[in-house]
Amino acid sequence: MIGNLGEVFRRARRGPVGDGARVDLSHRAREPLGSAVVNCVVYRHGVRREGRYSARDAISRVRGRRGGFVWIGLHEPSEGEFAEVAELFGLHPLAVEDAVHAHQRPKVERYDDTLFAVLKTVRYVEHTELTDSSEVVDTGEIMVFVGPDFVITVRHGGHGSLGPLREALEASPEQLAMGPSAVLHAIADHVVDHYLDVAAAVRDDVDAIESAVFSDSRGRGANPGQIYQLKRELLELRRAVAPLDGPLRLLAETELPMVDAEIRRYFRNVADHLSRVTEQINGYDMLIDSILQANLAQVTVAQNEDMRKITAWAAILAVPTMVCGVYGMNFDHMPELHWRFGYPLVLAVIVTACYLIHRGFRRNGWL
Numbered sequence: 001m002i003g004n005l006g007e008v009f010r011r012a013r014r015g016p017v018g019d020g021a022r023v024d025l026s027h028r029a030r031e032p033l034g035s036a037v038v039n040c041v042v043y044r045h046g047v048r049r050e051g052r053y054s055a056r057d058a059i060s061r062v063r064g065r066r067g068g069f070v071w072i073g074l075h076e077p078s079e080g081e082f083a084e085v086a087e088l089f090g091l092h093p094l095a096v097e098d099a100v101h102a103h104q105r106p107k108v109e110r111y112d113d114t115l116f117a118v119l120k121t122v123r124y125v126e127h128t129e130l131t132d133s134s135e136v137v138d139t140g141e142i143m144v145f146v147g148p149d150f151v152i153t154v155r156h157g158g159h160g161s162l163g164p165l166r167e168a169l170e171a172s173p174e175q176l177a178m179g180p181s182a183v184l185h186a187i188a189d190h191v192v193d194h195y196l197d198v199a200a201a202v203r204d205d206v207d208a209i210e211s212a213v214f215s216d217s218r219g220r221g222a223n224p225g226q227i228y229q230l231k232r233e234l235l236e237l238r239r240a241v242a243p244l245d246g247p248l249r250l251l252a253e254t255e256l257p258m259v260d261a262e263i264r265r266y267f268r269n270v271a272d273h274l275s276r277v278t279e280q281i282n283g284y285d286m287l288i289d290s291i292l293q294a295n296l297a298q299v300t301v302a303q304n305e306d307m308r309k310i311t312a313w314a315a316i317l318a319v320p321t322m323v324c325g326v327y328g329m330n331f332d333h334m335p336e337l338h339w340r341f342g343y344p345l346v347l348a349v350i351v352t353a354c355y356l357i358h359r360g361f362r363r364n365g366w367l
Helices: 005-012 025-030 055-065 079-089 093-101 163-170 180-212 224-253 261-327 342-363
Strands: 038-044 045-049 069-075 108-112 114-124 137-146 150-156
Touching: 025 093, 038 055, 038 163, 045 079, 055 069, 055 079, 069 079, 069 180, 079 093, 079 150, 093 114, 093 137, 108 224, 114 180, 137 180, 137 224, 150 180, 163 180, 180 224, 180 261, 224 261, 261 342
Parallel strands: 069 150
Antiparallel strands: 038 045, 038 069, 108 114, 114 137, 137 150
16 A cells, blocks of 8 residues: 555655745744744645644644544744643653754654654755865754654754655655654655765765875875865764664564554665665775775875985985095195096096986986
8 A cells, every 4th residue: 555655755855845835924923832833734534634723723633533643843943832742742851852952863762652753864065176174964853753643843954854745745645544653654764865865975075085086196186184074074974874773673673553564664665775875874984994095105105206206316416425525625635636637537427427326216216
């Protein structure tokens, strides 16, 4: 029944940007939760019910008719704005604190009949040239509360909009009919797909750095600061991606009352995609280490070549220095001082000796 889940979520990535694309802004002013509310929607049998609801009205409508669920979307709510929804849905204080203050590691926790998931969102920051201070990866967070009849999403950061995903799901009611756990799966799949996109974009930066390093045998094609900056940004991406493996495996392999058994199978597919991203990031990290070592080796070789050239020229200049030093001494009885051909003979000896030394260094590759 949900064999086309993947296609639905791929379409979400091509939709319009912005969770609030379909929300009347005048409604926000009347919403008890304040401007943090992006959307509050009631779904029954997978179909969106028209109308404007407060959080209290929405959950009352769902529980009064014993069917469907509520999806509330929030963006960076304050403690006061989130207090009402936390009380209304009986959210655990620890999960509420994490949702408000953010900066959490990816995780999945169960509080009675509510599931709390934290997902890191990532965005590739476009740049014309990678410098030693360029931002390559920007991260945010999505917190998801999943209960028997509600889904609450709390988004932190300027990206990671769930608007296109919501519209894609609404276009396939059979998916939403699976309940709140289908929304959680859709969000996880949506986030991991963006990991793949960002990893592919970072690969272009790695290739550019690699080409810059090996385009100049002396290691002047790339600044080591650029390589370190890319490595730091890659570490930021790894911190967002790698810790999510455990939570996804938990959702895929553990029977949880909040997660439909059919949906649980599809979490395995998301976990497999995450493993692929993790492998790519590890490969990039190893490649960057190799590039850095190659760059340092190139610089070392170039420095050795420069020192050899300096040493060779110093050896050549030592010959005239020695001869001139000898004949610069003020003694009356020295050979060839009063000989007519003494001066040209000494110059000939100096030039011949310097030529032979220079030829020897050239033959050995020092010059």
